[in-house]
Structures are given as C-alpha cells and as structure tokens.
Amino acid sequence: MSHATRMLALAALLLFIALPLVQTVMLSFTATLPRDGVEPGQFTLRNYIHIFQSPALVASIGNSFLYVSLNVALCLAAGLPAAYAFSRYRFTGDRHLLFAMLAFRVTPPVVLSLPIFILFSKVGLVNSPVGIALVHCVFNLPVAIWILESFISAVPREFDETAFLDGQSLRGFFFTKLIPAIAPGIGVAAFFCFIFSWVEVVFARILTGTGGKPITMAINALFSFRTDTGLVMAMTVFSLLPGVLMIVFVRRHIARGFVIRT
Amino acid sequence: MSPQRNRAWFLVLPAVAVMGFVAVLPLLTVLNYSLHDIFTLESRYWIGLEWYEEIITSQRFWASLARSALFSAIVLSIQIPLGIAVALLLRSTRHPTLYLMALALPLVVPWNMIPGMWLSLVSPGGLLSGPLAAIGFDYKFTALHTWALIVTMDTWHWLGLVVILSYAGLSAIPRPYYQAAEIDGASRAAIFRHIELPKIAGALTIVLLLRFVDSFMIYTEAFRINAGGPQGATTFLSLDLGEEINGFSYGSAAARAMTYFLIVITVVWAFVQVTRRREASP
Numbered sequence: 184m185s186h187a188t189r190m191l192a193l194a195a196l197l198l199f200i201a202l203p204l205v206q207t208v209m210l211s212f213t214a215t216l217p218r219d220g221v222e223p224g225q226f227t228l229r230n231y232i233h234i235f236q237s238p239a240l241v242a243s244i245g246n247s248f249l250y251v252s253l254n255v256a257l258c259l260a261a262g263l264p265a266a267y268a269f270s271r272y273r274f275t276g277d278r279h280l281l282f283a284m285l286a287f288r289v290t291p292p293v294v295l296s297l298p299i300f301i302l303f304s305k306v307g308l309v310n311s312p313v314g315i316a317l318v319h320c321v322f323n324l325p326v327a328i329w330i331l332e333s334f335i336s337a338v339p340r341e342f343d344e345t346a347f348l349d350g351q352s353l354r355g356f357f358f359t360k361l362i363p364a365i366a367p368g369i370g371v372a373a374f375f376c377f378i379f380s381w382v383e384v385v386f387a388r389i390l391t392g393t394g395g396k397p398i399t400m401a402i403n404a405l406f407s408f409r410t411d412t413g414l415v416m417a418m419t420v421f422s423l424l425p426g427v428l429m430i431v432f433v434r435r436h437i438a439r440g441f442v443i444r445t
Numbered sequence: 446m447s448p449q450r451n452r453a454w455f456l457v458l459p460a461v462a463v464m465g466f467v468a469v470l471p472l473l474t475v476l477n478y479s480l481h482d483i484f485t486l487e488s489r490y491w492i493g494l495e496w497y498e499e500i501i502t503s504q505r506f507w508a509s510l511a512r513s514a515l516f517s518a519i520v521l522s523i524q525i526p527l528g529i530a531v532a533l534l535l536r537s538t539r540h541p542t543l544y545l546m547a548l549a550l551p552l553v554v555p556w557n558m559i560p561g562m563w564l565s566l567v568s569p570g571g572l573l574s575g576p577l578a579a580i581g582f583d584y585k586f587t588a589l590h591t592w593a594l595i596v597t598m599d600t601w602h603w604l605g606l607v608v609i610l611s612y613a614g615l616s617a618i619p620r621p622y623y624q625a626a627e628i629d630g631a632s633r634a635a636i637f638r639h640i641e642l643p644k645i646a647g648a649l650t651i652v653l654l655l656r657f658v659d660s661f662m663i664y665t666e667a668f669r670i671n672a673g674g675p676q677g678a679t680t681f682l683s684l685d686l687g688e689e690i691n692g693f694s695y696g697s698a699a700a701r702a703m704t705y706f707l708i709v710i711t712v713v714w715a716f717v718q719v720t721r722r723r724e725a726s727p
Contacts (some may be wrong), residue, residue: 192534193544200547203562203601206572210565261459268456273449280457282717287468289654289713291662293683294702297695298474299467321468324460384557384665399555412565419558426553430546437545437609 204423211420215413230417243401244421246312247381250397251425253316254380255373258327261320262372266331267361271343284325292385295321300389310394318386323376330375334368335361367436374433378426398422472706478699489696496700505685506701510708513661513682516592520599520660525652527600528607529645532615533637535608545612548605560669563598588678591671595679598666603656610652614645650720657716658709 214227234240269277299318300309308314342364346356362369387397396404402418405411430437479496481489500506531548535541554562566573618640626636664683671679682705689698 189534189537193538196531197544197547199601200550200605202572203559203566204550206566207562209572257463261463264456265460268453272453274451274453277453280461284464285654285717286710286713287464289658289709290468290472290706291658291683291709293662293664293686294475294706295468295471297698297702298471298478302471302474317463318467320463324463328460378553382553382555384555399557402555403557412561415561416565419554419562422555422558423550423553427550430549430553434542434546437549 207416207419210413211416213413216409216411227413230411230413233414234417234421239396239404240401240418243396243398246395247397247399247422248425250312250315250319250395251377251380253312254319254323255376257316257320258323258376259369259373262324262327262331263357263362263369266328266335267357269328270332270335271340284328288322288325290321292321292383296385296389299386303390309390310392312395312397314390315387315395315397316380318390319376319380319383323379326375326379327372330372331365331368334365334371338364367433370433371436374429374437377429381422381426475699475702475706478695479703480700481696483695492696496697497704499697500700500704506704508677509680509682509685512678512680516595516663516681517657517660519596520603521653521656523596524600524604524607524656525649528604528652529611529649531604531608532611532645533641535612536615541612545605545609548608550605551602552605554602556665557669559598559602560666563594563601564670567594586671586675588675591675591679595663595667595670598670599660599663602666603659607652607656610648611645614648615641618644646720650716654713654716657712661709662705 211230212226212228214223214225214229217223268274269281303309303314303318308317338361342360343356346360351360382399384399387399388403391397391400398418399422402415402422405415405418478489480491480493482492482495483489535544538544551559565571567577568574622640622644623636626640631639662683663681664687667679667681668684668687686698686701686705689701
C-alpha cells in the first residue's frame with residue numbers, strides 16, 4: 184500500500200471515531216431549549232453551569248467515582264493473589280476454575296439482574312455504591328485476573344525464588360517486590376476494571392432505584408417529553424473525562440494488557 | 446513445570462468468595478426460579494421444565510434468536526477483519542500510541558450515551574444529516590436503516606478493542622521472524638498467513654469471545670435507538686428478556702435467562718474446545 188493511501192485510510196478512521204464526539208461537544212455548548220432568554224441554537228455555557236447548580240447531578244458524579252474506585256480496589260485485592268496462584272502453581276481444579284472465570288465474564292448481565300436485585304435487597308446492598316462495586320466484579324474480577332496473570336508470568340520465576348531465599352515472607356514479597364515489578368500490569372488491569380465499571384448500565388440501573396444513582400442513571404433521568412439535549416450532552420462530556428484521563432495514564436501499556444495465553 | 450501446591454487455593458479464596466456471592470449464587474437462583482411458576486416470591490409452584498417447553502415452542506423466541514445470531518455474525522465479520530487491518534496499518538505509522546488512544550475513546554463512553562450521540566448525528570441539524578442528504582440518503586427509522594445504524598454504532602464503539610488486542614499480538618512478534626521471511630522472499634500475504642495470523646491467534650481468541658458475547662447481548666444500544674422496532678425488526682434476545690423482567694413474569698424470565706445463558710456457554714465452550722485442539726496439534 185502506498186504512503187498516500189495509508190494516510191488516507193488513517194484519516195478516514197480518525198474522522199469516523201471523531202464525528203460523534205465532536206457532535207457531542209458541539210451540542211454541549213449549544214442551547215437546545217428556550218430558557219433564561221437564550222435562543223435555541225446559540226452558543227452557551229449554560230449547560231455546564233446547570234450541572235454544577237444541580238445537587239443531584241453533582242452527587243451522581245461522586246457516586247460513580249465511589250463505586251468505580253471500590254470496584255477497582257476490590258478486583259485488585261482479590262485478583263492479585265489469585266493471578267499469582269494461577270501463574271506460579273498447579274493445584275487441584277485450576278484449569279476448571281479458570282474456565283469458570285471465563286464463563287462468568289461472558290455471562291450477560293441481564294441473566295443475573297433479577298436474582299442479584301432480590302439477593303442484594305435482602306442484605307441491604309440496594310441503592311448503595313458498595314452493591315454496584317461488588318456486582319461489577321462478575322465481569323471485572325476475571326478480566327483483572329487474566330491481565331495480572333499474563334504480567335506475572337512475564338516475570339521470571341527466579342525473581343520470586345531469590346526473594347524467598349532471602350527469607351522474605353509471601354506477604355512481604357507481594358508488597359515490596361512483586362507489585363513494583365508488575366506496576367504497568369496493575370495499571371492496565373485497573374484501567375479495564377475502571378472503564379468496564381464506569382460504562383456499565385444494566386446492573387447500575389436495577390441497583391439504584393431511589394438513591395446512590397451513578398452518572399449514567401442521572402443522565403437517563405434527564406430524558407423526558409422535552410429533553411434538554413444540550414444538558415444531556417454536557418453530562419456526557421463529563422462522563423467521558425475520567426476515561427480519557429485513564430487512557431492518557433496507561434497509554435504506553437494499553438496494548439500489552441491482553442497478550443494472554445489461552 | 447509449576448509445582449503442585451494445593452496451598453495455592455488460599456490465594457484464590459478471596460476471588461472465589463466474591464464470585465460465589467455475586468455470580469454463582471445468583472445463577473443458581475435463576476435456575477431455581479426457572480423451574481417454578483411465580484406469583485409472588487413467597488408463593489411459587491414447582492412446574493419443572495414447562496417454561497422451557499413454552500419457550501422453545503414459541504415463534505417469538507426463535508425469531509429473536511435468529512436476529513441476535515444474525516447481528517453477531519454481521520458485527521463479527523465486519524469488526525474482526527477491519528480491526529486486524531487497522532492494527533497492521535498502525536504497525537507502519539510513526540505514532541501508533543496516539544492512534545490507539547483515539548481508538549480507545551469510544552470504549553470509555555457510558556453505554557447508554559452512545560445511542561444518543563449517534564441519533565443526534567443523523568437527525569436533522571446533525572453533522573451527518575447534511576452529507577447524507579447530499580448523497581441522496583434520508584435517514585428514516587425503517588428496519589434497514591435501524592440495523593445499519595446499530596451496526597455502525599457498534600463498530601464505532603468496539604473497533605478500538607479489536608485493534609488494541611490485535612496490535613498487542615502483533616507487537617509480540619520478534620523482529621527476526623520478519624527478517625527471515627524477507628530473506629526467503631515471502632510475499633506480504635504469506636507473511637500475514639504464516640507469521641502474523643498464528644501469532645495473534647491467542648489475542649484473537651479473546652477478541653472473538655468478547656465480541657460474540659457483547660454483541661449477542663446488545664441491549665441498551667438497540668433499545669435506545671428504536672426500542673426493538675420497527676415492528677420488532679431489532680428485537681434481540683436481550684430485549685425480549687428485559688421486557689419479561691419488567692413485566693414481573695419472574696419464572697418465565699428466569700427460564701429465558703437460563704436458555705440464553707446455556708446458548709452463550711455452549712458457544713464459548715465449543716470455541717474453547719476448538720482452540721485447544723488446534724493448539725495441541727502441531
């Protein structure tokens with residue numbers, strides 16, 4: 184392929200990716216309903232000001248951050264030791280356990296939504312960010328284990344053995360040696376847990392009927408007979424920002440996360 | 446060979462406990478419900494496999510299943526080749542990371558926002574409505590248009606994942622492989638067929654599985670675009686299921702959920718078997 188064709192193909196690709204995003208940003212700065220003496224179609228900052236004046240919208244941003252951070256912490260805390268075990272040892276049932284993990288990653292959320300709602304309402308986890316953080320582990324924990332496992336397997340076994348010969352305990356080894364050594368892997372795992380949790384809506388909806396609404400549900404609630412599209416798009420821009428920051432943060436390692444043996 | 450150590454079970458225990466609570470327990474509950482006729486959750490009657498019988502004899506189920514299968518087939522046959530092509534293209538650019546970052550952007554958009562973005566794009570006054578009108582295409586919510594929009598939207602959303610994973614696989618190919626191919630005078634096609642494709646097979650396995658499952662269970666996006674319409678033309682399995690749950694027919698919904706789960710798991714299982722066998726043979 185000639186250089187010119189390649190550049191043309193890449194330009195077309197970037198245009199395709201950019202179009203909906205550009206449209207969203209444009210609309211977020213446009214008045215879409217006649218209000219406050221601003222005519223529809225005019226440039227305005229009103230949509231963004233409106234977000235900060237609405238306690239429900241601001242709270243929803245906080246709620247999202249809370250459960251997504253909890254989910255990332257939970258997935259890393261439970262995923263790291265498991266990934267280490269899968270990478271370094273053979274034990275009874277390990278292959279089956281890995282397949283079971285895969286099976287739960289591919290279980291559609293709609294399938295589990297009904298019993299999860301009933302189960303969580305019995306133990307008081309409905310309308311709380313903790314509930315959403317827990318339930319997102321269904322698909323995020325397997326992903327975290329896969330990614331961490333591939334990064335740990337890339338570290339030579341002698342690395343562990345030297346540490347143990349120096350008399351280090353498993354716990355000490357984890358915190359002082361292993362975690363620093365696979366820091367990029369932890370970053371990538373956290374990135375994928377973060378975005379899958381941030382964008383998920385099926386569980387987030389059923390678990391937040393009255394309180395603890397995340398940003399996705401707050402946006403849903405803005406839809407009405409006369410939807411203020413500009414406001415919806417301003418909220419959408421907000422909902423994009425943390426993900427964009429995450430992308431910038433892990434950009435160098437993003438393509439390494441999934442080089443996984445099957 | 447890794448040492449056999451059953452004490453390693455202690456290390457997986459936290460993960461198993463979490464998954465037991467949020468995945469295994471709910472799944473067993475769904476199975477239990479699917480065998481009952483449920484009026485309220487306190488009064489239910491054992492009816493065995495009656496719900497399943499009703500499902501597999503209903504026209505509606507098979508129609509939704511066919512639509513979901515068709516959708517997955519279309520989406521996979523567009524996104525996988527396109528994603529690999531883009532990944533190969535990125536190999537020869539100077540700043541692949543920048544392109545990867547751009548391609549990752551759609552992945553971080555909340556799922557329920559994506560339909561709104563695309564609808565405003567094609568609606569009157571949207572950025573695409575002008576160019577579309579110029580080529581004589583007027584977006585109406587007909588079955589064909591709705592399908593085209595959902596497929597385009599899904600490709601926009603997920604192409605980045607396919608590219609990222611394929612690119613990761615390609616980056617793992619050592620330089621000497623290419624040098625050897627060059628000495629042998631291998632064609633571009635031969636290099637792809639005999640070096641690149643086998644090397645990204647592992648990453649592609651994951652991509653295929655994830656894209657199959659996520660496209661097969663597409664819910665929010667299809668619901669927002671046209672609520673499964675027009676006249677049920679985009680009513681996928683998941684939309685059918687969502688309707689039953691909203692209608693509080695728990696027993697029937699649970700049986701549908703189980704059927705759905707069994708279909709997905711069977712496909713995944715068959716897929717894993719095929720890849721393992723291929724890996725085992727030289």
